[in-house]
Amino acid sequence: MKKEQTAILVFVMTICLIFTILASGCTFLESDQPENNQVSPADLVTAQTTQQVQPESTQAAVSWRDYYPDYDEQTKSGLIEDAKDEIVRLFPNVERSELEGYWQDHESSTYGPPGIVFANVDDTSEKYMEIQKIRWKGLEQNIHNNIVAVKVDPGSGDVVFYGRESWYKPLKEEIRTVSIEEAEDKVLEFVRNAKGNDFIEEKENDFYICKIDVDSSSGMGLAYIVLFNTYGGVQYLNDQIYVQYDLIEDVVRRYRDELKDPGLMKNLTTLSPVPTISENEAKRLLETKLKESYPGEDLNIQYRILNGHENSLNWYDQDELVYADQPDPIRLIWYITFSDSEMRKEDSRKTTTAIIDAHTGEIVSLNFRDIKIS
Known part of the structure; x- marks a missing residue:
């Protein structure tokens, strides 16, 4: 019934109980439906868009107030x-x-x-x-x-x-x-x-x-x-x-x-789950941004694949977006964890995250040195 995935376990916990999952063993419970009804993250990396992707400016037709x-x-x-x-x-x-x-x-x-x-x-x-x-x-x-x-x-x-x-x-x-x-x-x-x-x-x-x-x-x-x-x-x-x-x-x-609320999430998750740009393309967009911001500096960017949660596709369902009075459709994003040489000198485990729209290539969130995008 279950398909186990193995990962190295690492943990960081702050005193305010806000945690970042640094490593985990994960289980995805298999569906009884045929395989071709499921879209796996591995397939998504190289797949082409198979359905019409709504423009990011499209306003969702619902609000959380319709459900509460x-x-x-x-x-x-x-x-x-x-x-x-x-x-x-x-x-x-x-x-x-x-x-x-x-x-x-x-x-x-x-x-x-x-x-x-x-x-x-x-x-x-x-x-x-x-x-x-x-x-x-x-x-x-x-x-x-x-x-x-x-x-x-x-x-x-x-x-x-x-x-x-x-x-x-x-x-x-x-x-x-x-x-x-x-x-x-x-x-x-x-x-x-x-x-x-x-x-x-x-x-x-x-x-x-x-x-x-x-x-x-x-x-x-x-x-x-x-x-x-x-x-x-x-x-x-x-x-x-x-x-x-x-x-x-x-x-x-x-x-x-x-x-x-499942009805709210269904009506907000209207974009295609198949990315328009691949993970490698998203990383190139990130590196271009960093090179433009720090010209002539060899940042020596390294990516860390810690588990299935990080460095993978996600729906970007932040509370402030979902519970807005006029919410936009939930974005499909690449969640990319990386570090530069200065961060690794300070602590080999230190990383930061870039969130990149998997349809438009927009950098949605990035906190690196003096770059503050959110």
Whole structure:
């Protein structure tokens, strides 16, 4: 049922939990449909455009507001109560009577649809407390309850965020009770429980699954499992479900369901999934830009192919674009990771990214020295 891909695992994590996937083993769940209905990234590199590509100036016929209705205050109150029921169902250690949620409108968040937010949720289990006692060697002043934040989508009723407010690196001697392979299965089961069996059966052939064994490189006791949504065989850059799984406690530690409304995404993903320009052509466009900006300097550009997520085709579904009041069609882009000699002198692992429109050749995003394109 699954076709495994192998990759070298490397991990970088910032304290604000914004992560860049540096290496991963990935699984693309095969479809039961015939092979010729799928467009693979390898085929896309050399294929010619087989259908009419809409001009980039074409305005999409829909907006996120068509899929996320306004609610009156009475309806909001009822949905908040429904959200409490869903939280308790998914996280049975939570006491419903202690839940206090508030409504977050689209305008009050950075981007995205409305949500119901619950802060300071106590999701403490006996196992969690046992591990804390071991980790802190019985020092009571350092042992605290498992306080998390939860967000629920009022439209679907699904939990779309769950995360602990604090977490500490485990001791080396703490036992990993779950392997990374088991973690993937447990994450898929959690998603099935959170979003329903029908969702898994409908979407399993579309997901591109990346496994990141963070524990092996950092000793953090975590595995990251990311389910990227795809369309036409091409992966979305951000339409995903992201899960941190605790290999010691055997629980989900952080969960982000960033999948957007499927109808909205379908109506915004209207361009051809077959690129007009190849990856090599995109790299030549990038190198031309760099040579023009730094004439006479030998930058010694090197490209790094770290995994299936980077240096490949993606749909460029940034939230600020998808949730604009008048969105353009989602671009098909080449996501290219590279470094120059100065970056490698500083740190051999250091890279930056260029995002290039795979139909027009426009450099959509580039942050290199004094070049700031976004």
